[in-house]
Amino acid sequence: MFRVKRRSCRSRRRSLLGDRRGSVALEFALVIGPFLLITLGMIEMGLVYYASDLLDQATQETARKIRTGQLQAAAASSELNGSYTEGGGGVSGDSSGSSGDPPSAQELFKENLCSSMKGLISCDDPSRVYFDVRNYQDFDQVDMAPPDTDQDTGMVITEFDPGNRDQVIMVRTYYKWALLIPFMKYLLRDKADSHGNVVLSSTVVFRNEPFPDLVSSGG
Numbered sequence: 001m002f003r004v005k006r007r008s009c010r011s012r013r014r015s016l017l018g019d020r021r022g023s024v025a026l027e028f029a030l031v032i033g034p035f036l037l038i039t040l041g042m043i044e045m046g047l048v049y050y051a052s053d054l055l056d057q058a059t060q061e062t063a064r065k066i067r068t069g070q071l072q073a074a075a076a077s078s079e080l081n082g083s084y085t086e087g088g089g090g091v092s093g094d095s096s097g098s099s100g101d102p103p104s105a106q107e108l109f110k111e112n113l114c115s116s117m118k119g120l121i122s123c124d125d126p127s128r129v130y131f132d133v134r135n136y137q138d139f140d141q142v143d144m145a146p147p148d149t150d151q152d153t154g155m156v157i158t159e160f161d162p163g164n165r166d167q168v169i170m171v172r173t174y175y176k177w178a179l180l181i182p183f184m185k186y187l188l189r190d191k192a193d194s195h196g197n198v199v200l201s202s203t204v205v206f207r208n209e210p211f212p213d214l215v216s217s218g219g
Helices: 001-017 021-065 070-076 105-115
Strands: 082-086 089-093 129-136 168-178 197-207
Touching: 021 070, 021 105, 021 168, 021 197, 070 105, 105 129
Parallel strands: none
Antiparallel strands: 082 089, 129 168, 168 197
């Protein structure tokens, strides 16, 4: 009787060890997690690089309006109403200040920058998009150091002065891209901040064209 029970236990153990039912489901459960993380990581990486390229294009397009004097002229014009066009190019100017006055050069710059990035990058949150525009007399005076940050508020201290004719201008734009996958900030740690945002940036340096002198060039 004892021998029969012993053989029965052995045969049961062998049948369990040889039972392959459910192995596929178990293997799938082990693989699906890392697979999804890698796939989503690749998608987000592609979106980050695409957004960076979009910011580059928008920065170059908007900086060109400073270079040709269109943006400065649009801001200086007292007859600005909806849009301003000069020399075959246009400067969007649908927004206005809180008092109903024509938009400043800084407001026009942001509006044109944001309109060139519609679709993927949103300017609805003002804390995510910011820019720094400075003018110099010559290229060797250009300071490429990042803008300072206010130690109390954590806000980046920027300037906006598109200059006048023949001046050297440096345009820098920034956008804080919110990462969807937390672990991506470790892969992009050279660009990510402590809040899980990747700071995208674009820089353009050029000399303004010899356009007519303007009464006002700043915002």
